[in-house]
Every structure is written in structure tokens, then in C-alpha cells.
Amino acid sequence: MIDLSQQIAATRRAVEHRTEAGEETVSAVLRRSYDTGIEKVWGALTDPDRLRQWFLPVSGEFRVGGRFQVEGNAGGEILRCEPPKLLLVTYGHETSLVEVRLAGDSHGTTLELDHTVPVALAGGVVGALYVAPGWDGVVMGLGRYLAGDPVRADSPEVLEFSAHAVSAWESTVRAAKLATDDEISAAVAAARAQFPAGP
Template identity: 50%
Template sequence: MLDIANHLKAIHREVRRGTTSGGETVTVLVRRRYDASVEDVWDAVTDPARVRRWFLPLTGDLREGGSFQLEGNAGGDILTCDAPRLLKVTFGGPSSIVEVRLTGNGEATDLELEHTVPIEIAQSGAGALFVGPGWDGALMGLALYVAGEAPEDPVAAANSPEVQEFNAGSVRAWSTAVEESGTATAEEIAALAQVSMAQFAPDVATP
């Protein structure tokens, strides 16, 4: 049985607005600790045979300078691949950047994922509600896999009542994170939380 409360609590969430040479951006950051070596976690997030066991089927020219495609999801270019510490890719478009950083902590590993997009795509910090719950689900899937508890078919499991309950909690947690960041209005948060809930937890009754 999925321990929804503890999986939600295990993830640290942040939302930021910033400025780069390309203009204003919105960044979501998630962080979680895994009871596995940094080498093992790196392998779990970069080996296609293992990625499909907790996330999605992965194909492509999987090296720095190559490209990748997640089945039914985003693809992109591999900008940096510095094993076992740093993976940086475009994700769904050239201006959408995902950076994964791994840090060994004794027998454990801290994984930090940052996803940055232009303000034109996100509109406001509330844009985090489009991607944050998805990354939460990926981090939970990795945790189940590392613990030897991954479902036989993670894609099918993503639509289960338990995972949808987790997703609903994730949407609420991201709404709080956006509110605390001061990067969106209450109206923007409420509107996109409703859209996010329909996407990630369509079968969960909301008040």
C-alpha cells in the first residue's frame, strides 16, 4: 500500500522567478533523498532499461551532444552528461531546461531537479502547477524502484486511485509552494490548480 503522506512529505519544493540573458524565467525545484549510492541513482536515471521500470520507456542517442525521447512525453537534447553528478537536457523545447544534480551523502544520495522555462511559457509562478506534480510523481516512482517496490507497469500504475490521490496532494503542495514564493496571484494559483487537478487527478473528487 502506498504511503501517500510520507511520499509527499519527502519532497522539497520551490518556485522562483529569475532573469537570464534570454529574459525572465520561472523555475521549479524538487529535492529528495534516496537510500542508495550516487552511482546507483545515476544509473537508475540514465539507463533506459532501468528508467522504464520507474518512469517511461526511453530511447535516443544517450550521450552528451545526443538526444532522447520519452515515450508519450517530452524529448530533447542532452547538453551535459557528467556522471554521476550532473545531467542537463532540453525538455520539450530548446528553451525548456531540466537539470538533475546528484550529491552523495554517506550511503544515501540527494537528487535535485530544476526545470526552467521562459515566463512566456509559464505566464507566472503558477505555471509550476503544470509540471511540478509530474516531477513529484517521477521522484516517487524512483523511490519505489530503489526500494524494490516498483509496480510491474509504472505507466499503468500512474492512473491508479492511489497515485491519483498522491497527485491531488501534490497539486495542493505545489499551490502552497507557489503561494509562498510570491510569484503568482491567488487567482492565478486557483485557476491553474483546477487545470492541474483535472490533468493529474481527474478521478479524485475535489471540494
Template identity: 50%
Template sequence: MIDILEQINAIHRQVSQTGEEVRVVLQRTYQAEVDEVWNALTDPERMRRWFMPISGELKVGGSFQLEGNAGGEILECEPPERFKVTFGGPASIVEIKLTAGLGETTNLQMDHSVPAEFGGAGGAMYVGPGWDGGLMGLALYVEGQLAEDVDPTEMANSPEVIEFSKYSIRAWLKVLRESGLISDEEVQAAAEASVAQFTPGTSVADIDNLEDPAK
């Protein structure tokens, strides 16, 4: 069983806009060494265990395709510390950095930047909850909480993960409201799109009225 509150609180979220670029940042600490986290992030056989199948030429200059999802090009790679890729289009850039933490832990920072014309800061509501789910899946995997027979695609559609997504949307909604980067009307529109994408049948009012799950 997923401890939803623990998983939500494990991620630090931020959205910012500088000039014509919007930047969504997620940070999380993993109970595993850097080499282990890097390997789980970049080995296709391991990625399919917690994220989704990936194909392509996985090296700088090569391209990749996530099954049923986005693809892109690999721009930079410095094992086991950093890689940068395009994601879903040449102007959408994802960079992941790993640093050693206290003890046998790893600090991960994910930056996803897009041109402001792609929806402005409200874009955080389109990508943030999805990345939250991915970072949770990585944690469950490297910390030994995923059974061998778990299909991450099926898991993503499970009632438990959909419930997690509700709290993820709530967390991103709070970040976006506090950022002051867009109007209340734009926040509402972005939240409605996020709810439709990640938790169909739920309303933004439902998200606002969530109570913290019992431990």
C-alpha cells in the same frame, strides 16, 4: 501500498522567478548510493521499470524521446553527478544533480527552468505534480518496493497514484501561494489546469479540503 504522506513529505519544493526565467526546484534523498541512482536515471532498460520507455542517442549532443511524452536534447552530462537536457522544447531546461548523503544515501536536486512568458510561476502547477510522481517512482524502484511485473504507466493511472497526485497538487499549491509571485486569480487558474491534468473529476476546493491520509 504507498505511504502517501511519507512520499509527499520526502520532497522539498520551491518555485522562484528571476528576471524572465521561472525555476521549479525539487529535492529528495534516496536510500541508495549515487552510482545506483545515476544508473536508474540513465539506463534505458531500468528507466522503463519506474518511469517510461526512452529512445534516442543518449549522449551529449544526442536527442531522446520518452514514449508518449516529451523529448529533448542532451546538453551536458557528468556521470555520476549531473546531467542537463532540454525537455519538450529548446527553452525548457531540466538539470539533475546527485550528491552523496549520509551513509549510503543520495541527495537529488532537479531544476526545471522555463521563460516566464510560458505561464509564469503558475507553470509550477503544470510540471510539479508530474515530477513528484517521477521522483516517487524512482524511490520505490531503487529502494526495492516495485514488483518486477509492475507497469509504471498503468501504475500512474491507478487510484492510489491519483490520490497521491491530489496531495502533490496541494503541496505545490501551498508553495505557489506562499511565493507571492502571481495573483490569487492566476494561482486559481493554474491550480484548475493542474487538477484537470492530473486528477480529473476533482476540484481545487476538493484539494484545499483534503485531510492528511491515515498512516
């Protein structure tokens, strides 16, 4: 059973609005630390057999320039792969970028996951609420796997956790002051429909 409050508190969240080369983007950024060496974390993120144990089955060509498909979810292209520190892929759309950065030290490994999309594609800055709760479930599930207690990303308890993560992301978006109350309320309603909190 997942300790919801402990797991929600274990991840730091941020929403960032950027303008690069004249294009506005919004990023959902998650940061979480694990009491595990960087090589083991990297392997859990990039080895298809390990991914199947805690995330979802992933098929494709696992090399820079190769395409991949997550079963029942999005696919994309591997743009950069610098073991064991950096993975950059497109996810679901060529302008939807997911970058995972790892930093290891004597205490373990810190993961930073940054999902960036153009504001136009996201439906506004509040679009972070449409994907971020799902990534919350992913970084939590990775922690469970690394601790020897794997649970897949499509399991009822991870889906329930993601539903509770909507509230944490609502607080994050409100604190960023990048959207109106009405925009946030509408995005939260959409996120709750996407991540229902069980029966």
C-alpha cells in the same frame, strides 16, 4: 499502496522566479534524499533498461548532443552529462530545461531536480503548477524503484499521487508570493484537470 502523506513530506519543493540575461524564467525545484549510493541512483536515471522499470520507455541517442524521446511524453536533447552528478536536458521545448543534480555521502544520495522555463512559455510564474506535480510522481517513483518496489510513472497509483501533489505545489507557490490569488487558483484548477485524482 503509497503512503501519500509520508511520500509528500519526503520531497522539498520550491518555486523560483529568476531573471538571467534579460529573460524571466520560472523554476520548479524538487529535492529528495534516498538511502542509496550515488552510482545506483545515477544508473536508475540514465540507463534505458532501468528507466523502463520505474519511469517510462525512453529511446534515442544517449550521449551529449543526442536526442531522446520518452514514450507517450516529451522528448529533448542531452546538453550535459557528467556522471554521476549532473544531467541537463531540454524537455518538450528547446527553452524548457531539466537539470538533475546528485550529491552523495555516507548516508545516501540527495537528488535535486530543477525544471526551468521562460515565464512567457509557462504562462506566468504559476506555470510551475503545470509540470511540478508530474515531477513529484517521478521522484517518488524513483524512490520506490531504489527500495525494490518499482511502480511505473504511468501507473494509476503514481498518477493518483501526482494529483495529491497539486495541493503541496499550491502551498509552495502561495508561500513564494510570486503570483496573485486569482492566478494561483486558475493554475491549480488547470493542474487538477491535468492530474485528476482518480475516479
